[in-house]
Amino acid sequence: MKPKWLLFSLSIAVPLLLAGCDQSLLVFDPKGPQAKTLSDTIIFSIMMMVGILVVVYALYTFMLVKYRASKLDKDYEPPHEEGSKWLEITWTVIPVIIVIVLSVVTVRTTIDVENVPEAYANEKPLVIYASSSNWKWHFSYPEEGIETVNYVNIPEDRPIEFRLYSYGPITSFWVPQLAGQKYAMSDMVTTIHLAAETPGSYIGKNSNFSGKDFAHMEFETLVMTAKEYDEWVQDVKETAPALSETEFNELIEPSVLGRKTFSSTHLEFNPPPEGDNAGHHHGSENHHSEDASTTDEHMHHEDMK
């Protein structure tokens, strides 16, 4: 039995150790304040959880070693124990404290990552609309008036606001080294705030299953210096073709594509589902009553005939 127990412990312990040593894991290699906050949060929670595991495993090992039948007297008869009020209160109260600590951390970090990064709170964010279609990502820069497919370039040290929506199934926009993910949906716009502090190329992807070629929905996020970024924008404006409505409608048909660059955006002729264009109107009675009155009129008209 011994070697099996050893093997069993190893099968749990070795990967744990490996995980602890390997610092190059994407989530633990943040390149911006939001991802850094999340990485710190995760490491903090892992340490607390390891603490819990140590306590449980120590008790567990102790019980198994000490109270195995083969080590006990043949006539030993275990006592009848109803429980212990104080012990049970202890292992209720300690987890309550742990949950309170983690709750505080969760709420604070959630507020942090849902807003413009603190260091950039006074700057106006660069807005980029990121929309998905089967199976690609479209990035529209309304201020610059340019659009890209399957890659996004952003300037460093500047707050970026991604506004997400989808031309099809729910997708999830994720650049692990810059920020946590968020869903892109067809009937509303969701927002990710982030900033990048190291120039470089980072993998971005759709993490939410969206059909046949979902696995190919990756894009490059290239973080540039402010100067390089301005040059790139200028270059796109001068050299790239404009995006026509016909071409965009072709683009959002299901397909796997490489990169594309345009000197205009689809936002003008195919606006995102926000404001008046949102997919469903929570409590906006006006729309409904308007619709109803037109229908009434129409029916009335029909009757007259």
Place this chain on the structure above:
Amino acid sequence: MKWDEFFVTGEPMIYAAMVSIVLVSIAIPAGLTYFKKWGYLWNNWLTTVDHKKIGIMYIIAALLMLFRGGVDALLMRAQTAIPENGLLDGQHYNEIFTTHGIIMILFMAMPFIIGLMNVVVPLQIGARDVAFPRLNAISFWLFFFGAMLLNISFVIGGSPDAGWSAYFPLASLEFSPTVGNNYYSLALQIAGIGTLMTGINFLVTILKMRAPGMKLMKMPMFTWSILITSVIIIFAFPVLTVALALMMLDRQFGTQFFAMQNGGMDMLWANLFWVWGHPEVYIVILPAFGIYSEIIATFARKNLYGYKSMVYSMIAISLLSFLVWVHHFYTMGHGVMVNSVFSITTMAIAIPTGVKIFNWLFTLRRGKISFTTPMLYALAFIPIFTIGGVTGVMLAMASADYQYHNTMFLVAHFHYVLIPGTVFGVIAGFHYWFPKVFGFKLNERLGKWAFWFITISFNVTFFPLFILGLNGMTRRMYTYSASTGYGPLNMLSMVGAVGLTIGFILLVYNIYWSTRYEPREVTGDPWDARSLEWSTPSPLPEYNFAITPAVDELDAFWFAKKTNKSLFEGEYEPIHMPNNSGLPFIMGIAFFFFGFFMVFSWWIPAVVAGLVILGTMAYRTFEQDHGHYISVEEIERTENALRGENS
């Protein structure tokens, strides 16, 4: 519809499946005819209303589905073992992980648990059957034919391909035009109705049919867990019923509940699905907690530590299970407030669960632990499930979840919860109660080999996924490039999956081996256990208890053994038992055809099948069936035969 669309074509594996399905469907009737077993099958199994036999059928079906879902899992692991693998294409891979999820949760875990509760609960409370035996048979046949309906989608029409959670709009007609998701909405609906009726049946059974003296707080912990599970089923499954009905309407009748236009809301599906889906997790985990409580107490030879806090913690978990569903989609863009509330409710579940872990540990303290096969599973559960639990707390933190969501970290987490929780639980229960039902134990040596294979391979398979997830590997990817560096750990995971396969094959081989060679067990109490089911002879007579036991404490059977007193006082009296009926089986077949015709929108045949269903109900309404009595002489004969040697 053309015939080449009707049958799934173009894949060698699917042709092989077709051939094997045809062969099996020829072989079974041929074998039955050759061995003249039609009558036996019909009289003893297809028409039975006996809770033990229904339980056995549930468990056999669950084991079959375990292998179907397991093959899916192996194919997934094989496909992703190396980068850019060409074993499966995207569409096939998507169908496989979708059916893997549906089958493992709904057609493996649930029926295995329902099977065990069918066998054990009436015995633990000193009852002769469940409250509504006929309804119980209908529950089983609806589950069975629902499962069959989903399984034929593999060769006829195509399987569902939008994930087991079938998120809209991906699962809508626009993005999933095959009949696959019609199968989803109808097969799950039929099986789900069966489950809902099981919940009602067991709630009533436990509340109304306990032996005299067995107060609620004197019930065995497994029965307690089933009572609470039944309540969760009754509250959660109607949500699934409604969601699936809306899904069917959207896909086949042109409604727009979850559509992208006309005010449809894709988020509505996600919410409905998880309002059912999260309690569903506890439906499959609480009974396992009950099983572990029985096994740990038995093999530590000690009463369960903190019985009351065990009960209260399960009640707390069941309440909280309805308040956490949003944690499945923190990333949907609700504000900080909503995410924070659901983070806290989710983490709060860790508190009652932790209480249970410590109570089990302290049950072991001062005990006398013997390492039998069921006990090994129960003991392996504690450290492995704790990893699942603490990673669950990590996932509960909304901010951090933005980095775990949809990754292999999540996949690793829920396998670390569901496998040591539910799967080890049902296997432990299977080994533990097997001698009660069949009159012999499963071989311990083979059982332990299977255990070590399964437990070690499980960790090898799933631990690497935590790391892959933190390295950004998302779930449900059918392929990835070598440059991602995901290759080696995926290969390690594949090695583990092969080990798991060997373990499960050993487990089934053990059933065969033990049936042939394991010595018969005559005491009825092979483990020197504590609760009422062990006071009956093994294998069990149809009526379970010749005389209804009188109980005045928890673990009454244990104390009766200690003090040499009998639980059964009084004279034999004629026993009233329900009659067998072919109606539930016929109803199940009618539901199957109704579902099948609905899947293909063949309305006229569907209406005909629907009328048959209504006809069976009408027949039942006017049927006069008062059951039958077993005479005192017959009871005496049976009891003397069963207890002959030791009375």
